[in-house]
Amino acid sequence: MIEVRFFATLRTDRGKITQVPAEEVSTAGDLLRRFEIPAEEVAILLINGFHSKPEDAVKDGDVISLFPPVGGG
Amino acid sequence: MDERYIRNLGALTERECIVLRTKTVFVAGCGGLGGYLIEMLLRLGVGTICAADGDVFETSNLNRQLLSSPLTLGRSKAEAAAIRAATVNPDVHFVPIPQFVTEENAAELIRGCDAVLDALDNIQARRILARACTQADIPMIHGAICAWNAQAAVIMPGDDLIDRIYPEGVSLNSKASLSFTPPFCAAMQVALCTRLLTGRPLETGRLYVADLLDMELTSLF
Numbered sequence: 001m002i003e004v005r006f007f008a009t010l011r012t013d014r015g016k017i018t019q020v021p022a023e024e025v026s027t028a029g030d031l032l033r034r035f036e037i038p039a040e041e042v043a044i045l046l047i048n049g050f051h052s053k054p055e056d057a058v059k060d061g062d063v064i065s066l067f068p069p070v071g072g073g
Numbered sequence: 074m075d076e077r078y079i080r081n082l083g084a085l086t087e088r089e090c091i092v093l094r095t096k097t098v099f100v101a102g103c104g105g106l107g108g109y110l111i112e113m114l115l116r117l118g119v120g121t122i123c124a125a126d127g128d129v130f131e132t133s134n135l136n137r138q139l140l141s142s143p144l145t146l147g148r149s150k151a152e153a154a155a156i157r158a159a160t161v162n163p164d165v166h167f168v169p170i171p172q173f174v175t176e177e178n179a180a181e182l183i184r185g186c187d188a189v190l191d192a193l194d195n196i197q198a199r200r201i202l203a204r205a206c207t208q209a210d211i212p213m214i215h216g217a218i219c220a221w222n223a224q225a226a227v228i229m230p231g232d233d234l235i236d237r238i239y240p241e242g243v244s245l246n247s248k249a250s251l252s253f254t255p256p257f258c259a260a261m262q263v264a265l266c267t268r269l270l271t272g273r274p275l276e277t278g279r280l281y282v283a284d285l286l287d288m289e290l291t292s293l294f
Contacts, residue, residue, distance in 0.1 A: 007282065007284065007291070008219065008220070008221075008222040008282070008284060009219065009220055009222070009247065011286075011287075016287070039242070040242050040243050040244045041243075041244075041246065042243070043238055043239060043240065043243050044237070044238060044280075044293065046293070051237060051294070067282065067293075068219070069196070069219075069238075069239060069243045069244070069245050070217045070218065070219040070222050070223070070224050070282075071194070071195065071196055071199070071217045071219065071239065071245040072105065072194050072217060072218045072219050072245070072247075072248060072249075072250050073102050073104055073105055073106045073107070073191075073192045073193045073194035073195075073216070073217060073218065
């Protein structure tokens with residue numbers, strides 16, 4: 001399984017954390033599409049704590065963290 | 074020791090209070106974050122605050138911006154900050170700058186400052202400010218808010234944290250903000266700034282992300 005952790009406004013209607021069968025996705029971008037998150041709404045994408053991009057591969061046991069842009073002042 | 078700073082003692086040493094009185098900080102923006110940053114820096118007792126904002130108050134600011142009131146609608150945010158500074162702590166040298174931070178003026182605005190506090194509301198201006206800070210060798214204390222969320226970081230010159238947290242193509246779709254989010258974020262920024270200016274140990278390049286809805290504080294990088 002792949003663990004997906006949502007942060008801030010990305011939690012709306014998705015919750016904080018969910019699991020996805022590893023065989024159903026191959027990249028972080030696949031996860032964004034699965035959860036209907038446009039790429040421009042993700043500011044920080046971490047795979048196992050490391051800064052990553054949607055095209056990066058994901059595998060069984062990975063933890064994906066998704067943060068939206070926070071930019072008001 | 075000036076009596077007005079007596080309650081700083083115990084949390085800060087007398088020497089640290091004296092050091093703060095020698096420091097100059099630049100606050101970029103006098104809106105939601107900036108108003109609270111200025112208030113906290115005034116009461117903390119830094120020596121000089123330069124604060125820039127080219128905007129005027131409008132009705133939609135009233136839910137969260139400390140310096141806004143029905144009496145200040147239509148007035149300069151920077152000038153309102155100057156009035157507040159003179160009221161709260163006239164011993165602080167306060168320099169209001171009724172201008173937005175731009176590519177053209179950023180270097181001049183931050184010249185000679187010991188720290189730059191980011192209270193901006195858009196990514197483009199933050200990139201300009203971060204580049205100017207790197208070129209001037211001045212640390213920048215980032216802060217940003219959205220809805221129930223706040224984030225803060227100390228960005229040392231040369232660190233590309235702003236580019237990593239706002240990658241190309243990312244867009245700010247929500248302008249939501251609540252009354253308690255800006256002061257929470259400002260508190261994180263001023264705490265980090267105090268540690269920086271007094272020379273206390275500090276982890277730089279780390280992004281602190283607060284979620285006030287779920288009461289979580291996460292640190293990244």
